[in-house]
Amino acid sequence: MQPLDVSDILNLLQGELVTGSEHWQVQHAIYYNRHDLTHPNTLIFINKNDSINWQIINNRGPSLIISDKPISELKNALGNTTVIRVKNTLQAYWSFVEYYRGLFQIPVAAITGTCGKTTTKEMIKHILSKDWQIQASISSKNEPRQSLPYLTGINETSKAAVFELGLGNTGNIKHQCMIYKPTIGIITTIGVHHLDGCGNLEGYIKAKSEIVEGLSDNGTLIINADDENTKKIPLHNFKGKILRFGVQGQADFKASNIEFIKNGMKFLLHVSNQIYSAFIPGYGEHQVYNALAAIAAVNEMGIPINKAISRLRTFKQMIRHLEFSTGIGESTIIDDTWTNNPTSVEAALKVLDTIGKEKKVILVLGDINRLGNFEKKYHREIGTMIAKRNVSMLITIGTKAEEIAIQAKKDGTNAEVHIFKDVTGVLDVLKPKLDRDTILLIKGPMSSRSMIEFAESLKDK
CATH class of the missing domain: 3.90.190.20 (Mur ligase, C-terminal domain)
Structure with missing residues (x-):
């Protein structure tokens, strides 16, 4: 996290300093009872109904508490804890998130899909990490509650970020997009999953489509041109750029001559009347689709296609993925x-x-x-x-x-x-x-x- 002055946070949230000093910096941010408090110099959002263990907070301090609890309760904070009282903790949280995300004008890719999210995310990270400092979600840990720590993992050295969006229920992707404000959105494929949280397939497709609404008007949407369920997502109101990847029909990033060879897939990549020879470790046509999405994303960030293809050759297939x-x-x-x-x-x-x-x-x-x-x-x-x-x-x-x-x-x-x-x-x-x-x-x-x-x-x- 980029260090922030407590005094600046106090002004941003228009809060009241109840106890402690405003002349120090926080370097981490969590939401109480959602994330573990493991570091000193942590900003902690606490809801009105949360029960506070002041001793643990103090022991991990110095800590900064942001809460809408009564002043009488907030004054129970111990010596290593600074407390700012706000009118509404949730509103303060979103003000902080918007402010922190606004500090960084970097490409941010957000990825959803029934399959291929983690692999595509790791491919993008692998390609970009050769040149840039990258912030990325960890493995398949993509729950919405992870979004705050992932966002604040961006700092002044970050050149780009790539996050996997988890979907358990309708609204999850919308929530994460509000935090990450992605400049690039990727839908790998839409199959069948999480129907208990979305009601039925139509509800699941609608939940996935929240990523379209989560992109800004000048954002880029990268979608699977061959996937029938993805075609059901309405795009007529999206004002940004759309890039399609695929194998079967028309696509901006298209693969042909796909072959199974030793340890992976060989194919030809067609982009803007140019043809490139490519290889991706790992078996299956679906792996080619993942590679197409990754190449499209990093190219949109400014990485030449030849360089992206070359780096994908050294991609290490993920464990327990075929x-x-x-x-x-x-x-x-x-x-x-x-x-x-x-x-x-x-x-x-x-x-x-x-x-x-x-x-x-x-x-x-x-x-x-x-x-x-x-x-x-x-x-x-x-x-x-x-x-x-x-x-x-x-x-x-x-x-x-x-x-x-x-x-x-x-x-x-x-x-x-x-x-x-x-x-x-x-x-x-x-x-x-x-x-x-x-x-x-x-x-x-x-x-x-x-x-x-x-x-x-x-x-x-």
Whole structure:
């Protein structure tokens, strides 16, 4: 965080200094009970109804409290704590956020989508970090409550920022855009997820479209030209620049001649009548889409396309994202336990269509969560997808995933099907089948520690 004088914060928020000194600086900012207090020199927003542990705040001090609690309570602050009383804590918070974001005139990319958010974000960060100091969200930690620490992670050395936008409910993306004020918005793809928070697919698409409203009139929107659900987002009121990436139809950043080669994907990139040869580590056409979005974003920030392509060659594929390993009996294990939704399952199956042609294919699939009332529908659709493929064995783990197995059998799959409630006993079924001619895909929710650990146990250490 760029250090800020307490006196400037006092003037900004038009507050009243209750206790302490205004002649020092804060270097961190948190919201009480939402973020951990781990550093001295921290600004802390505290709501009227929050119960305050003054001793902990004092021990971590010096600290600056911003609150609308009664003065009688705020005077209980200890010696290492400065307190500013404001009329409304929430209004003070938004005034601070707007002020802090306004200190930096840098490109800020915000990314949403059912799949590919984290990978695209990491690709952008990888390309830019060679030249610039970059502020970025960490891994897939994209919850709205993370937004304040991420924003204040921008400082005077930052040349750009890239943030992944989490979506659990309608309004989440709008909230994050109000904080980040992105200059570039990216929608990777829109499939099916978080229907419990958005009601249905239409509600989910509408929630994703909040990123369009979150861009300024001179912002740039980068979208997937081939994605049918993305095409449903109304863009007629958007006054900024639109860049499209894709493979199938018209696109500003288009890939052709896509090939699976050793350790990744080779393709030709077409931009403004120019053709570039490109390679991205990691298997799957979806990985090419991620690369297209990343190249479009960094090019919009001023990075030449040739330089972006060159740097993507050294991109390190993320762990548990279709991660290939040698497993028991010299089998091939594909660990895709990072996330689980219908779109990512379909992408993984498409990779197997190519990589697994000469292999015995085994699928180990876990529950897909957060599908609301459409839970059985989408699990069954996956079962139908599997039945159309040459699969040797299908193992489902969990009560929801059981629907995949039931539907696959109903649709006439040739696979040997096993249904498990949890991972207990799965290895006994798998082990005799694992040899050098076998390729196994294991996919489950990131919330399932047991499936993640089971995937690790299949790998040859």
